[in-house]
Amino acid sequence: MNFSNDYSSTSTMSNKKQAVMDQVRNELALANAQELINKINEKCFSKCVTKPGYLLDKSEQTCLAKCMDRYMDAWNIVSKSYISRIQKESQGENL
Template sequence: MADAKQTLIEAVRQQTAMANTRMLVDKLNEHCFERCVASPTTSLGSAETSCVKNCIGKYVNSWDTVSKQYAGHIQRKTRLLGQ
């Protein structure tokens, strides 16, 4: 029974990670592309490429910070509930 529970927990974690990744990519496309590419063509200019890279870098760093803080919060709550 413990193995089945652990398998289910891992499956939920993986699905959550995939959903979060999809959400991040959607937000990057929505936010960075709209901000950096005024009129889309078949390729990006150097200024557009630089803008997209910088925007994505900032967004991913922010996402990483928030995710780590949230994970820490969940771990603390889990420990408190387990006591």
């Protein structure tokens, strides 16, 4: 028997699996970022731009900036809480 070939093929399969998992994670992160941008555009535009025109006036610019900041802050809080919860649940299962 040749154990080194068995280990090598297992290692190669593991590396391929990790590469696929990394690609899926990257694609999910990109999809989440796109969703965030789309939601910010949708929510903040409808809230702040009541009369669309060629230019944004000062109050619309200020409203959009504040709306985007609040939305990003909320998104970050929810994301951190979610990740923390997943990590705690994962640790609880591993014990």
